[in-house]
Amino acid sequence: MNTAHAASEGIAIHLSAPVLGHFFGIPLTATLLTTWVMIALLLVFAIVAKRRLAMVPSKTQVAVELFVGGAFDYVADALEDRELAKRFFPLIMSIFVFIFALNVIALLPGVDALGMWKIEDGLSEFVPFLHSANTDLNIPIALALIAFFTVEVTGIAFLGVWKYGSKFINFASPLAFVIGIIELFSELARLVSFSFRLFGNIFAGKTLILIAIFFVPFILPVPILAFELFVGFIQAFIFAVLTLFFIKLAIAEPEHH
């Protein structure tokens, strides 16, 4: 979209993702490749971890079990129903693990260093193979769409089209109508806030690290990296927990005014 130069020597901050090539006219970006690599890594981890499951658990297994069990209890607590929690837990946990893993892998040194030189318009430009996935707005939007449609479909499945629709379009009284319309807009605004929250936080963090490394290459980037790790965790957590709470709101009975 645009390029901003922070200094004349050029730290280039790109809003658009680096494009590796085209596949039937669809641009294949480094961020897309990163998500694929991450999906493959998570799959391999899941398969290996499943094979190694033992009745007498190893230390790693205990740690993972504690983590997953704690998360499940949290979801069951929020939904106040263990059966419901069993249904939604896989999705919510996947969202959390996927976003967190993407944010962590982006902070690893060397992720942006592997790449190739590409010649475009007579200028040779370095294109990394892997790039922080959430700095590409398309990926947060994709995740936000998944969360959004899950919430809406859940609401319709649990309450039925008419009852769920009456939360938004309600002719019972003028006040109810206005409230319904406001609800409808805030429902749609979630798409924006979901995606831009993740994108904005991760993109700002990436830019902050880049600028810190450019001006003070030693020591200063270390606490910033640690902070970005924390931000990556919090953003993944927020994304998953908000999905959970919106599901909870969607399956709640509409109030009658």
Added chain:
Amino acid sequence: MDIEAIKVLGMALAVGLGMIGPGIGIGILVSKALEAIGRNPEVSGRIQTNMFIGIAFTEALAIFAIVVGFIIRFG
């Protein structure tokens, strides 16, 4: 002033002014949460989670400001 300059100014104003409200809001939110934790440290875990969720909602307003800024700048 040409249109580009006005666009840049508009973006800066939209984002800058839009950040004031959420900034105050998050300040109040965290201060109250910390007060609550100070008074009742046993439930600090739950207070923190609710605090983060509240922050996420408040932050959404700031995010809208940024989105509007982007629309002004690039739209």
